[in-house]
Amino acid sequence: MSGISLPVGNISSATGWKSTLFLNFCVTLLIQFSSWAVFAEQTEPPIRFGVTPAIVHDQYGVLDDWRVYLERKLQRKVEFVSRDSYRDTIDLLKQKKLDFAWVSTYPYVYLTQQGYARLLVTPLYRGRPYYSAYLIVPASDTQTTSLLQLEGKVFAFADLYSNTGYLVPRHFLRSAGKDENHFFRKTFFTWSHRKVVMAVAEGLADGGSIDSFVWDTLSVIHPELTSQTRIVSKSEEYGFPPIVANTAVSKRDSIVMRDALMDMGKDLDGISLLKKLNIDGFIPGNPKLYENVVKLQRTFGEP
Amino acid sequence: MRLFDLSFRVKLPLLGAVLIIVSALGVSSTLMIAAYGALREDLRLNSKVLGQALAPSLLQDMLHDDTWHAFETVSASTRITPDASPLKAKTLLVVDRALNVFVSSHPKVAPVLVPLQSLGSEYAALADRIPAGNDTETRAIELPDSSHLYILTPIADDHVRFGTLIIVVDKNFFLPRFYTIAWYGLLAGLLVLTLLLPINWYWGRRMALPLTQLTERMGEISQRLPASLDPEIYNYGDELGRLFNVYNQMLVELKTKTELENQIIQSERLAALGQLAAGIAHEINNPLGGMLTAIDTLKCHTDIDPQTKKAIDLIERGLTQIKDTVGALLVEARLKSRNLAPQDIDDVMTLVMPQAHKKTLRITTRNELRAEVRLPATLVRQILINLLLNAVEASLAQGIITCTIEAREGFLYLLVTNNGRIPSSEQLSRLFDPFFSQKDNGHGLGLWVTYQIVNQLGGKITATKEGNQMHFSVEIPVEASQ
Numbered sequence: 001m002s003g004i005s006l007p008v009g010n011i012s013s014a015t016g017w018k019s020t021l022f023l024n025f026c027v028t029l030l031i032q033f034s035s036w037a038v039f040a041e042q043t044e045p046p047i048r049f050g051v052t053p054a055i056v057h058d059q060y061g062v063l064d065d066w067r068v069y070l071e072r073k074l075q076r077k078v079e080f081v082s083r084d085s086y087r088d089t090i091d092l093l094k095q096k097k098l099d100f101a102w103v104s105t106y107p108y109v110y111l112t113q114q115g116y117a118r119l120l121v122t123p124l125y126r127g128r129p130y131y132s133a134y135l136i137v138p139a140s141d142t143q144t145t146s147l148l149q150l151e152g153k154v155f156a157f158a159d160l161y162s163n164t165g166y167l168v169p170r171h172f173l174r175s176a177g178k179d180e181n182h183f184f185r186k187t188f189f190t191w192s193h194r195k196v197v198m199a200v201a202e203g204l205a206d207g208g209s210i211d212s213f214v215w216d217t218l219s220v221i222h223p224e225l226t227s228q229t230r231i232v233s234k235s236e237e238y239g240f241p242p243i244v245a246n247t248a249v250s251k252r253d254s255i256v257m258r259d260a261l262m263d264m265g266k267d268l269d270g271i272s273l274l275k276k277l278n279i280d281g282f283i284p285g286n287p288k289l290y291e292n293v294v295k296l297q298r299t300f301g302e303p
Numbered sequence: 304m305r306l307f308d309l310s311f312r313v314k315l316p317l318l319g320a321v322l323i324i325v326s327a328l329g330v331s332s333t334l335m336i337a338a339y340g341a342l343r344e345d346l347r348l349n350s351k352v353l354g355q356a357l358a359p360s361l362l363q364d365m366l367h368d369d370t371w372h373a374f375e376t377v378s379a380s381t382r383i384t385p386d387a388s389p390l391k392a393k394t395l396l397v398v399d400r401a402l403n404v405f406v407s408s409h410p411k412v413a414p415v416l417v418p419l420q421s422l423g424s425e426y427a428a429l430a431d432r433i434p435a436g437n438d439t440e441t442r443a444i445e446l447p448d449s450s451h452l453y454i455l456t457p458i459a460d461d462h463v464r465f466g467t468l469i470i471v472v473d474k475n476f477f478l479p480r481f482y483t484i485a486w487y488g489l490l491a492g493l494l495v496l497t498l499l500l501p502i503n504w505y506w507g508r509r510m511a512l513p514l515t516q517l518t519e520r521m522g523e524i525s526q527r528l529p530a531s532l533d534p535e536i537y538n539y540g541d542e543l544g545r546l547f548n549v550y551n552q553m554l555v556e557l558k559t560k561t562e563l564e565n566q567i568i569q570s571e572r573l574a575a576l577g578q579l580a581a582g583i584a585h586e587i588n589n590p591l592g593g594m595l596t597a598i599d600t601l602k603c604h605t606d607i608d609p610q611t612k613k614a615i616d617l618i619e620r621g622l623t624q625i626k627d628t629v630g631a632l633l634v635e636a637r638l639k640s641r642n643l644a645p646q647d648i649d650d651v652m653t654l655v656m657p658q659a660h661k662k663t664l665r666i667t668t669r670n671e672l673r674a675e676v677r678l679p680a681t682l683v684r685q686i687l688i689n690l691l692l693n694a695v696e697a698s699l700a701q702g703i704i705t706c707t708i709e710a711r712e713g714f715l716y717l718l719v720t721n722n723g724r725i726p727s728s729e730q731l732s733r734l735f736d737p738f739f740s741q742k743d744n745g746h747g748l749g750l751w752v753t754y755q756i757v758n759q760l761g762g763k764i765t766a767t768k769e770g771n772q773m774h775f776s777v778e779i780p781v782e783a784s785q
Binding site for chain 1 (some may be wrong): 368369370371374380406409410411414415425
């Protein structure tokens with residue numbers, strides 16, 4: 001036993017001055033950690049950016065490139081939040097879970113009227129901030145020339161909160177003196193403009209109404225899909241689906257984001273991304289662009 | 304020719320080949336039938352599982368009238384590539400309680416809201432098979448004359464049926480997989496056949512070869528004694544190997560028997576000849592003795608004119624020659640004589656040597672006699688002289704004659720060997736006949752006399768030829784000493 005106790009005593013006496021040093025080191029570390037913690041608290045939370053089927057929102061590769069681009073420009077973490085239905089995105093904005101969102105025109109009108117969001121920028125498509133609704137039928141249908149000929153047929157809508165994918169054809173029918181609720185034999189929602197094209201191409205629906213921007217983009221990236229459909233008619237023009245900022249987002253953050261978006265046309269990466277997104281750039285939003293949508297909304301009320 | 308008349312050389316390999324092919328076909332077809340059944344059962348099971356997996360989701364879609372989601376669900380199942388999945392549904396259809404299409408994977412063929420009955424005769428027949436009540440059991444239906452299998456899965460909740468999911472599968476969907484399995488089976492079978500058939504062919508011929516040889520040899524027996532079989536052809540201890548041995552043994556026995564028969568025939572013939580000769584000799588000797596006595600008496604008379612005396616002398620010489628000849632024929636062995644001594648053999652050699660030297664022959668003698676032998680010396684000497692003179696006569700110039708004399712185990716053995724003129728087999732069998740001679744001079748009684756003496760001494764004499772050598776061997780039993 002004595003053989004063991006002797007060296008133990010030796011160690012304790014020998015480490016006396018060493019333990020003082022160790023204590024000092026620990027204290028230094030503690031101070032260091034707390035200062036880091038303060039820094040972490042001060043680090044800004046990521047910007048949450050909502051994308052909807054108003055654009056071809058399942059081009060995940062492009063969206064990821066865009067996210068990385070924005071992170072570099074804003075010097076902040078950016079998260080893209082993709083939802084299939086407009087209602088989901090509207091709810092996320094209402095609950096302040098999104099800072100910005102690229103929404104369709106009808107959700108924009110609804111959100112700004114309710115004071116949940118404000119207009120940030122409007123994209124330029126083919127040099128202009130406008131788009132329209134296309135009435136499409138299967139390519140095999142060579143007879144149809146007007147929506148009125150699809151009475152008693154199966155019709156595909158994009159979204160309950162869609163302007164071009166729901167409001168526009170219904171408004172057209174009502175204007176023609178038809179009962180838009182009983183005109184078709186059956187209607188269904190696909191919760192995406194792209195899927196309206198698919199439903200019509202597959203023959204599931206005899207016709208569908210779709211965002212012209214989505215159809216045009218698809219005709220470039222998936223021509224085999226759009227070639228199975230035929231555009232029967234194009235509606236009047238509406239303001240292009242804008243990017244909105246949550247009203248809870250600070251003015252400063254809004255401006256930083258607005259500038260980052262509007263400056264995309266000024267560098268090569270931005271130009272390349274705009275090309276992939278199939279738009280030409282962004283301009284400051286102008287509510288006047290969306291006045292005819294407001295009119296439609298007033299006609300039908302909230303869905 | 305009937306199939307079973309074919310030679311074993313063909314029949315055995317053929318039979319083996321047929322058996323191998325039949326077994327290979329039997330095994331592989333059983334496996335293929337089993338594989339076909341298993342694949343078919345898999346198809347039904349997988350279809351049922353697919354139906355049961357899709358039904359809950361489709362129920363929600365029906366309840367919410369979500370045509371698009373239902374379409375995405377059913378169309379996804381038909382887009383699976385066949386390689387990746389054991390099941391590819393051809394078409395999926397969801398019909399509501401009224402049997403109208405709610406959604407289908409191929410809307411162009413089966414558009415929404417269209418009654419099932421209007422989609423063709425098969426669907427019309429199928430519509431009759433869909434139970435109207437709240438039956439919640441998955442059914443597999445095969446319609447007569449249809450290439451499809453229909454799996455009906457109820458879309459139900461809490462025993463309330465909202466509709467039916469119809470999965471249409473190609474009944475023969477698994478055929479490509481089956482063909483792949485069958486192809487591998489065929490390859491394996493062919494491999495086995497290419498391995499087994501040559502082995503079988505070799506083995507069959509190996510078995511048949513000894514049999515055919517045996518058959519050929521046996522066939523020869525009626526004409527002549529066939530050659531023996533080479534035991535190396537089939538050196539195994541099975542029935543065939545034993546048959547080989549038995550056959551060879553039988554040949555040896557046959558040969559011995561034939562030789563024995565020949566010997567018996569020859570000795571019987573010679574015995575008969577001996578009796579005949581002795582009989583004739585006695586018949587001649589009696590009057591001859593009288594005649595000679597009469598001539599003797601006649602010669603004692605002095606008043607015979609020289610002419611008559613000349614005639615009497617002529618008659619006497621003639622009668623004496625007859626007596627000699629008859630005497631030679633009539634071998635009398637019961638002659639009293641002293642026993643044979645080793646010296647007798649040397650005497651015989653001395654007597655024969657001048658004849659041998661005349662033909663420049665060499666006689667090698669091996670005399671193993673060391674003591675007297677209880678046999679009449681005169682007769683043995685005559686036998687040996689006769690045999691040696693016969694050998695000298697048959698030998699060509701500068702030939703070698705060997706002569707062995709030995710007494711052992713109660714027998715005296717004499718062996719004389721020479722080369723030179725060798726008698727034919729026919730001549731060999733008549734060698735001991737009286738007046739049989741191969742030479743121009745001589746009366747041909749030497750070997751006859753020898754034979755008679757040996758015979759009367761109770762011995763045996765044999766003449767055998769071996770290549771260009773002639774062997775005469777004599778075996779005489781020696782009287783046991785008192």
